[in-house]
Amino acid sequence: MRLSQRCLSLGAVLLAALAFGSTIPSSSADSAGETHRRKFMGDSPEALRAWQDGTRKFLFDRMHLTDLMDDRSKDLDSIPFEAKVLSSEDKGTYVLEEIELNSTPDRRIKAILTRPKTEGKSAAVVCIHGHGGTRQVVHDPASLYRGFAKDLAERGYVTISTDVGQHEVYEEGRTLMGERLWDLIRCTDYLTTLDQVDADRLGCGGLSLGGEMAMWLGAMDPRMKGTVSSGFLTTVENMQDGHCMCWDFPGFSDNFTFSDIYALIAPRALLCQIGAKEREPGGFPPNLAYRAMDDIQQAYAVGSNGHLATLSIHSDGHVYQSAEGAAFFDKHLQD
Ligand SMILES: [Zn+2]
Structure with a gap:
């Protein structure tokens, strides 16, 4: 099974190289039997980078974010943040601020920012909640998130969290997943403007829908x-x-499965967590996560x-x- 897949992959490299950038899709079935036409099938770091660049471009287009991304690539300040601190709380080793900033020219978002009371630059993590959650819940130790944003704040990280649980599209011509991702990209952009943040040490994490959005942010923002x-790694x-x-x-689902999106993160560090007690339907069972990780490893094997x-x-x-x-x-x- 593995050998025949490998032969298929090697044979497809030339085809992929020839077809790359064209509209001719490649086709492959993963170990869970899912078809994903735009799967990575190369065998070199260069092929991986080319596939990732092309796939991100394709996905930004389908998410209806190309215009925002193009403006931003010319000038990170194309949309001024006009950030405002709405409230500030001393948490002992760090300060927790409720802030508001421009996400698009016509839409502002709220976020929670924590800053350690230390000198020098810190690493920063975008902390993402799931369905029914809020930007506050990732700070709650009694929640499913186990207060991981609070933990990171106490360990000296700058953290930021915003709301991604909406199910309506805010602006005409956008998509739900596009707007969720864009708000996280803007939070990341904002982090890089802070003197306290080391822009070379950025990460993201989340659970459930937050694990899904961490996948998207890690995949689409190098x-x-x-x-x-x-609590997300699974199959379509x-x-x-x-x-x-x-x-x-x-x-999306007519071209990809989730392991393809995770493959966009390679060779950068990725940790997927799944609970042994997860069950179908409605859960994220380990057997499916193992299969998905097997596919992800194919990208890491060439780009690691x-x-x-x-x-x-x-x-x-x-x-x-x-x-x-x-x-x-x-x-x-780390430094
Ligand atoms: Zn939903």
Whole structure:
């Protein structure tokens, strides 16, 4: 099975090289039997980078973000942030601020920013909640998120969290997933404007929909040096059974499955967490996560610089493992 897949992949390299950039899609089935026409099938770091660049361009287009991304690539200040601090709270070792900033020319978002009370530059992590959550809940130790944003703030990280749980499209001509991702990209852009943030040490993490959005942010924004995607790694087929369908958009599931999106993160550090108690339908069971990780590893195998993708199966259910996540960021976002 593995050998025949490998032969198929090697044989497809030439075809992929010839077809790359054209509209002729490649075709492959993954180990879960899913078809994803735009899967990476190359065998060199150069082929991986070319596939990633082309795939990001394709996906930004299908998410209806190309105009915003183009303006931003010319000038990061194309949309002034006009950030305002709405409230500030002293948390002992860090300060927690409620802030507001421009996400698009016509739309402002709220976010929670934490800054350590230390001198010098810090690593920063975008912390992302799931369905029914809010930007505040990632700070709550009693929640499924185990207060991982609070943990990171206490460990000296700058953190930012915003709301991505909406199910309506805010602006005409946009898409739901596009707007969710764009708000996270803008939060990241904002982090890079802060004197306290080391822009070379950025990461993201989240659980459930937050694990999905961490996947998207890590995949689409190469500034992310470390990604923790908790309670999400699975297949499109599983997400079509018992899950809210907000993950799909025109151009996505007919061309990709989730392992393809995770492959956009290679060779940067990736940790996926899945609970052993997760079950179908409606959950994210380990057997599907193993299969998806097997596919992701094909991209890491050719592009690895030592930061391999890791799947951690923990003994709990649908919860974020905060200590493990913090240790991952300590390792990959260090000086
Ligand atoms: Zn949903």
